[in-house]
Amino acid sequence: MQLNVYLLFSKECAEFSSKNKKLTSLCERAGLDTLSEDDKDDMKKKLKKHL
Amino acid sequence: MAAYKLNPDHWVDLYADYLFNYAIARVSDAEIAKDLVQETFFAGLKSAKNYKGDAAERTWLIAILKRKVIDHYRKINSNKGKAEVRINYNTSSESEGDWLEEQVADPFSKDGDNTIENEELGLAIEDCISKLPKKQSLVFKMKTIQGMSTEDICNELGINPSNLWVMIHRARTALMGCMNQTWF
Numbered sequence: 555m556q557l558n559v560y561l562l563f564s565k566e567c568a569e570f571s572s573k574n575k576k577l578t579s580l581c582e583r584a585g586l587d588t589l590s591e592d593d594k595d596d597m598k599k600k601l602k603k604h605l
Numbered sequence: 606m607a608a609y610k611l612n613p614d615h616w617v618d619l620y621a622d623y624l625f626n627y628a629i630a631r632v633s634d635a636e637i638a639k640d641l642v643q644e645t646f647f648a649g650l651k652s653a654k655n656y657k658g659d660a661a662e663r664t665w666l667i668a669i670l671k672r673k674v675i676d677h678y679r680k681i682n683s684n685k686g687k688a689e690v691r692i693n694y695n696t697s698s699e700s701e702g703d704w705l706e707e708q709v710a711d712p713f714s715k716d717g718d719n720t721i722e723n724e725e726l727g728l729a730i731e732d733c734i735s736k737l738p739k740k741q742s743l744v745f746k747m748k749t750i751q752g753m754s755t756e757d758i759c760n761e762l763g764i765n766p767s768n769l770w771v772m773i774h775r776a777r778t779a780l781m782g783c784m785n786q787t788w789f
Binding site: 570573574576577578580581583584585586587588589593594597598600601604605 | 626
């Protein structure tokens with residue numbers, strides 16, 4: 555309860571939350587993609603063969 | 606003159622996602638983008654002796670990838686490719702000439718600008734992610750970009766949810782700081 559009240563009124567938490575939302579929306583806007591871990595392992599194996 | 610040292614053992618961990626995002630923005634196909642990244646690494650190995658250290662390792666790999674993207678478009682725009690476009694040309698009176706409009710970008714469209722801006726944004730975020738400690742960057746990508754569940758991430762990495770949220774919190778704080786410096 556005490557924690558909830560703190561989170562509700564804390565200036566730092568509000569600031570962090572707003573920045574957090576901004577970061578999430580930036581990531582969505584950028585439409586980032588990542589390779590899967592399997593793809594990366596596969597790449598590493600193929601690279602190793604060429605090393 | 607001493608040769609500058611490249612570190613191919615770590616290329617996949619350090620640069621694969623960055624290169625992949627760069628490539629996918631240009632070829633719009635995940636499989637082709639993946640192949641181009643792989644080819645870039647091979648070409649990097651082949652020409653490693655030419656690396657003089659003038660640019661950072663990643664910049665050097667991006668330069669190779671650029672050539673790979675150009676080669677890719679050259680290949681699909683070969684005579685065979687052109688012939689295929691002609692076959693697909695629509696000659697019915699209602700939509701005659703439509704293919705030309707489909708090929709040429711609308712100069713009044715804002716989509717092009719947005720695409721470029723989003724691509725730059727994506728690379729800026731990738732750049733910031735690459736500066737995070739390895740585990741933080743992995744956790745952030747799994748949670749925020751791949752949208753994996755907390756349970757799945759914890760199982761895969763062998764950590765508990767508290768650890769996970771601490772890492773995500775640290776990653777997000779560092780990323781916001783980095784983006785404030787580089788993007789805003």
